[in-house]
Amino acid sequence: MKIKTPGPSAAFLKRKAKFLKKTLGITHVTSLDLVSKQYGFKSWNDYYEHSIIIPVVKKVFSRPQAPHPLVLDYHNIWTGAVIGQHPNVKMSKRGHKQVGYLLQDLQGAVEYHKVAKRVIREIIYILDTWLGCEYTEAEMQNEEFNSMYYNKEKEYLEVRPTQRQQQRYKRWLRKAKELINENYHDCKPLQKLHERFEMAAKALDKWPKKLPVPTSLRRRRKLSPGTFVRLIGKNQIGVVFKHPYGDDSVVGYADGGSFHVGRNEVRVLRKQLLLNDFRPMRLTLPYGKWTGDGGLEVLFNRDYTPIWTRKTNESAESINPATRVTHTETVFYYDDATAPYYGNAKTHEACLSVLEHWGVSKQMPKVMELLPFALTSGDAKLLSPKGIS
Numbered sequence: 001m002k003i004k005t006p007g008p009s010a011a012f013l014k015r016k017a018k019f020l021k022k023t024l025g026i027t028h029v030t031s032l033d034l035v036s037k038q039y040g041f042k043s044w045n046d047y048y049e050h051s052i053i054i055p056v057v058k059k060v061f062s063r064p065q066a067p068h069p070l071v072l073d074y075h076n077i078w079t080g081a082v083i084g085q086h087p088n089v090k091m092s093k094r095g096h097k098q099v100g101y102l103l104q105d106l107q108g109a110v111e112y113h114k115v116a117k118r119v120i121r122e123i124i125y126i127l128d129t130w131l132g133c134e135y136t137e138a139e140m141q142n143e144e145f146n147s148m149y150y151n152k153e154k155e156y157l158e159v160r161p162t163q164r165q166q167q168r169y170k171r172w173l174r175k176a177k178e179l180i181n182e183n184y185h186d187c188k189p190l191q192k193l194h195e196r197f198e199m200a201a202k203a204l205d206k207w208p209k210k211l212p213v214p215t216s217l218r219r220r221r222k223l224s225p226g227t228f229v230r231l232i233g234k235n236q237i238g239v240v241f242k243h244p245y246g247d248d249s250v251v252g253y254a255d256g257g258s259f260h261v262g263r264n265e266v267r268v269l270r271k272q273l274l275l276n277d278f279r280p281m282r283l284t285l286p287y288g289k290w291t292g293d294g295g296l297e298v299l300f301n302r303d304y305t306p307i308w309t310r311k312t313n314e315s316a317e318s319i320n321p322a323t324r325v326t327h328t329e330t331v332f333y334y335d336d337a338t339a340p341y342y343g344n345a346k347t348h349e350a351c352l353s354v355l356e357h358w359g360v361s362k363q364m365p366k367v368m369e370l371l372p373f374a375l376t377s378g379d380a381k382l383l384s385p386k387g388i389s
Contacts, residue, residue, distance in 0.1 A: 013036065017031040029044070070087070070088060070187045071085040071087060071088055084189075086134075091130075091184065092183065096148050097148060100127070102172045102173075102175055102176040103149065104150070106172045107120050107124065109172075115203040116203035119196055120200055127149060131149070132145070151258075169204055170205075173197065180193070223243040223263075225243075225378065226239060226275065227240040228268075228269045229267060229268055230269060231265065231266055233265070234256070235343065237254065237273070238259055239253055239254075241374070241380060248262060250263055253380050255282060255340075256281070256282060256341040256342065257280075257303075282302045283302075283303070285348075285355070287300060287333060288332040289333075291327060292327045294311065296311055297310055299355075305383075305385065306319045306320075308358055308365060310358065316360050321367040333350060
């Protein structure tokens with residue numbers, strides 16, 4: 001039941017009455033009557049006599065009709081092996097955007113709750129995979145695709161949230177689950193996703209009393225753009241693009257690409273590098289090679305941005321990173337599991353040997369000319385004008 005009255009709501013009058021009770025030292029009933037008279041009613045009972053009782057209709061939703069088959073397989077793009085299943089239906093772009101917005105906010109909110117953070121990351125990864133299966137590149141541009149479940153700024157880095165904040169996080173999780181249930185039919189992949197939602201809900205119910213966050217965290221100095229840091233646990237050196245949230249969150253670029261981590265997850269290098277000496281692997285090492293007509297060959301990096309080009313019996317030269325390359329054949333030098341920036345020495349050596357064979361191992365591709373502009377604007381997307389992940 002919902003009570004509707006002319007003028008202020010009952011909750012508003014009760015709050016005023018509570019304040020009046022403390023101020024004047026009167027009973028709660030007397031304070032309710034006094035507040036009601038201020039708004040034209042004879043008493044609190046008179047206020048309720050003018051109320052209209054409206055029944056609250058519970059929202060009922062219907063899931064999409066179960067298609068045939070219920071689920072579809074998705075495959076490894078290199079080996080073709082089946083690596084999972086997804087519902088045989090499309091969630092609307094609007095639905096994905098709403099769910100992604102909630103989950104990315106929630107991921108930022110549980111930054112220091114390791115269990116909840118891990119489970120929510122798994123949920124985001126699953127939904128991002130489903131999104132890639134549901135929409136082709138023609139139906140959804142790369143920039144729109146990448147922004148659905150990733151690349152949103154974190155705004156809620158609460159180390160020890162209040163009880164009210166914890167309740168808000170639970171509402172975000174429930175709302176995301178409701179949106180998913182409204183858009184997908186019941187099937188095994190959805191049931192497995194529900195299990196992760198239940199794990200996340202349990203984790204939010206048991207917020208750790210002692211979090212592994214240094215008490216001096218908020219006293220650490222703010223990092224200015226251009227500061228070189230080492231990512232703790234990843235053995236990667238990166239450059240800071242921005243440090244926007246006090247001392248809680250650092251955004252930058254390292255060998256593996258963009259990073260967005262807590263201030264306690266990076267350490268400032270004692271001996272700072274020169275920007276010209278910074279050569280992140282993701283940008284400078286070849287991810288693969290395109291072959292076109294007339295003997296044209298083009299090396300491209302992990303963002304599918306062209307970095308070097310040559311023709312038969314000609315020397316290699318750097319290429320404009322925004323160039324559109326028409327090709328007939330593609331060869332890859334590694335996959336995400338064997339990426340050189342994840343510590344795979346053999347892949348690193350293989351990529352360097354390719355550059356050496358092309359005679360450009362000691363040269364810098366033109367894409368690195370974009371680094372100062374990306375650093376100034378604080379936008380890593382400028383480093384991949386043709387960027388896809």
